């Protein structure tokens with residue numbers, strides 16, 4: 223007997239699959255989680271994925287020992303299932319997860335601080351500047367004259383070195399915190415800044431398609447900046463960057479592929495990346511929603 227040709231087999235398979243889909247609809251036993259399923263994200267608070275991330279793809283959730291986290295000489299990807307929280311020294315009722323520290327090769331620290339009921343921040347060490355960005359809840363920032371600012375999701379504060387301040391939280395809040403030893407320059411001082419991302423102007427990005435905002439002034443006193451970068455699905459970095467600056471990145475929204483050195487990583491909201499100086503780096507946004515990330519970058523100082 224002659225066996226059916228390949229085209230006929232394919233046609234038969236497609237017909238069978240179509241019939242199954244008709245019968246089973248969306249409830250079919252073969253149904254996979256759809257990337258079109260936005261789980262009504264429009265009704266969710268801004269940056270909700272950072273504090274409620276998908277810990278791993280659903281078909282890998284039960285796989286013991288599975289993580290997307292990676293630690294290499296010149297980069298690291300630290301995904302939410304690897305975040306380890308413990309009480310933050312000098313803070314009260316606050317859990318912290320240090321994600322980037324000098325032990326990895328950086329000159330800054332980046333950590334998540336989860337403030338709980340009646341929590342209060344501690345001060346950074348002498349000569350250390352601090353930037354906080356709120357991803358969930360709200361905190362009250364008070365300076366030494368007793369003047370307070372309420373910081374809600376998407377707002378931030380820059381605290382110059384040796385600037386007396388405290389953060390308080392009555393409910394719960396999640397902050398991203400960057401700290402580094404300030405690189406003093408003669409005749410320059412930084413100012414205390416409070417702001418929010420949506421109030422920052424869009425900046426020119428010659429040759430690039432992404433939208434760029436900076437949270438700090440680009441002027442000489444500031445030895446780092448925080449960039450907020452937005453990509454629509456399908457947009458990607460034009461420059462395959464290799465540079466002397468170092469980065470700490472938190473993906474606030476969306477998903478895509480990050481290239482670091484010779485590795486290509488699927489990433490999603492909640493993921494943190496460390497980029498050492500000179501690691502080749504590139505990003506493409508995928509999926510159905512905007513990618514937004516927050517990026518530390520050292521600037522304005524002679525590398526020598």
Ligand SMILES: *[C@@H]1O[C@H](CO)[C@@H](O)[C@H](O)[C@H]1NC(C)=O
Pocket residue numbers: 365366367368369
């Ligand atoms: C506290 O903030 C207020 C309002 O911005 C300002 O006038 C005051 O000088 C600040 N105090 C200190 C010690 O920085």
